[in-house]
Amino acid sequence: MFRIPITLLIIAALPAFSQPSQPSQPELINRPVLKALPLGGNQDPASRPLPAIAVPDPAAAPTNPLQSPTPPSPLDAKPTGDDAVRLQIFLDEALFGPGVIDGKPGRFTELAVYSWNEVNGKPIEDWIAVNTAARKAVPTPLAVALVPDVVTEWVDAGLPTKKSLQAKKNRMSYRSAAEFMAERYHCDQAYLTVLNGTAKINNLKSHDSLIVPNVTPFFIEKLTGARHEADGALSQRHVVVDTKINQVRIFEAAPAALVIAEPEAVEIAPVTRANRGLVASFPITPGQPKFIKFGTWELRNMVELPWWRYDQQLLDTGKRSDNALNIPPGPNSPVGIIWNGTSKSGIGMHGTAEPETIGRARSSGCIRLANWDAIRLPRLIRPGTTVEIR
Numbered sequence: 001m002f003r004i005p006i007t008l009l010i011i012a013a014l015p016a017f018s019q020p021s022q023p024s025q026p027e028l029i030n031r032p033v034l035k036a037l038p039l040g041g042n043q044d045p046a047s048r049p050l051p052a053i054a055v056p057d058p059a060a061a062p063t064n065p066l067q068s069p070t071p072p073s074p075l076d077a078k079p080t081g082d083d084a085v086r087l088q089i090f091l092d093e094a095l096f097g098p099g100v101i102d103g104k105p106g107r108f109t110e111l112a113v114y115s116w117n118e119v120n121g122k123p124i125e126d127w128i129a130v131n132t133a134a135r136k137a138v139p140t141p142l143a144v145a146l147v148p149d150v151v152t153e154w155v156d157a158g159l160p161t162k163k164s165l166q167a168k169k170n171r172m173s174y175r176s177a178a179e180f181m182a183e184r185y186h187c188d189q190a191y192l193t194v195l196n197g198t199a200k201i202n203n204l205k206s207h208d209s210l211i212v213p214n215v216t217p218f219f220i221e222k223l224t225g226a227r228h229e230a231d232g233a234l235s236q237r238h239v240v241v242d243t244k245i246n247q248v249r250i251f252e253a254a255p256a257a258l259v260i261a262e263p264e265a266v267e268i269a270p271v272t273r274a275n276r277g278l279v280a281s282f283p284i285t286p287g288q289p290k291f292i293k294f295g296t297w298e299l300r301n302m303v304e305l306p307w308w309r310y311d312q313q314l315l316d317t318g319k320r321s322d323n324a325l326n327i328p329p330g331p332n333s334p335v336g337i338i339w340n341g342t343s344k345s346g347i348g349m350h351g352t353a354e355p356e357t358i359g360r361a362r363s364s365g366c367i368r369l370a371n372w373d374a375i376r377l378p379r380l381i382r383p384g385t386t387v388e389i390r
Contacts, residue, residue: 172330235384
């Protein structure tokens with residue numbers, strides 16, 4: 001049984017503002033995205049039958065994507081409607097996380113666009129190229145998915161909130177099928193409600209059909225509790241945790257220079273060439289400023305489905321006690337579904353029980369990512385990777 005050291009996870013409000021090798025960028029840009037069943041597509045029904053579903057009652061679901069696709073947005077600006085969902089899916093698939101997919105691109109979507117432009121040698125705030133690529137790669141932004149039978153194994157409607165009672169559980173499960181499906185498709189329950197109506201979301205069960213973002217699903221049932229070991233190439237990569245913009249950026253071993261400056265130059269000119277050294281970027285929530293451990297550390301371990309040591313005395317005084325609780329693993333664990341520990345004791349990158357709060361609430365010491373982003377880290381970095389917190 002692997003237990004991680006306790007990480008201080010006091011929450012305070014902030015202002016809003018699988019292990020395959022990674023495919024190359026051109027693959028991600030050009031291949032179509034089709035992970036559930038398409039809405040209104042022309043697929044061969046014998047190869048991929050579309051389940052019979054009832055069109056949502058307009059009174060219950062004012063937004064009905066089956067009948068009302070939105071008109072195209074201008075290519076030279078932040079998109080809206082279907083194009084906004086399409087862009088968020090495209091960026092997510094390209095490993096430039098836009099945050100929760102909700103059709104409302106905000107600061108994290110902007111940062112993901114900047115990353116994509118940087119890699120592809122485009123002006124950093126250009127929207128035309130990325131919107132054009134998204135339209136080509138994601139022709140169907142919404143899809144129909146079925147709630148799988150495995151939902152019954154991963155949902156516990158009676159999961160307590162009190163730590164002493166959580167310690168008696170075998171798993172920190174989802175609290176509803178809606179929470180399960182929202183995380184599976186990289187969104188939140190509020191967006192599923194917009195797409196499907198309140199009545200359906202509040203009564204969701206296995207075999208029900210659901211309209212979802214057409215993104216690669218996060219299959220929590222495939223997690224095994226594995227420990228990920230060092231890798232010759234991935235361990236040489238370099239991670240930059242930027243606590244000012246709430247983003248983690250992953251580079252190849254030698255990050256490319258992002259600026260060029262001549263000696264005694266008054267201005268620094270941004271580089272406009274493609275920066276292929278940038279591999280991925282994801283939204284994060286860093287720790288509170290007084291607890292952040294700035295510096296350069298080494299990634300030491302990566303463990304799926306970790307147990308979490310909860311020590312109230314450590315939270316209050318900074319000193320460990322003998323009265324700690326062992327909180328079981330699961331998606332609603334305070335450290336989510338994976339722990340990536342660094343050489344700085346108690347500091348690591350991990351998942352979260354509340355993906356919708358990424359960037360809007362702080363933990364005390366660690367770096368939180370949405371579970372669907374955190375679980376991608378083992379195919380991008382491995383123990384031995386340099387982690388720079390700045």
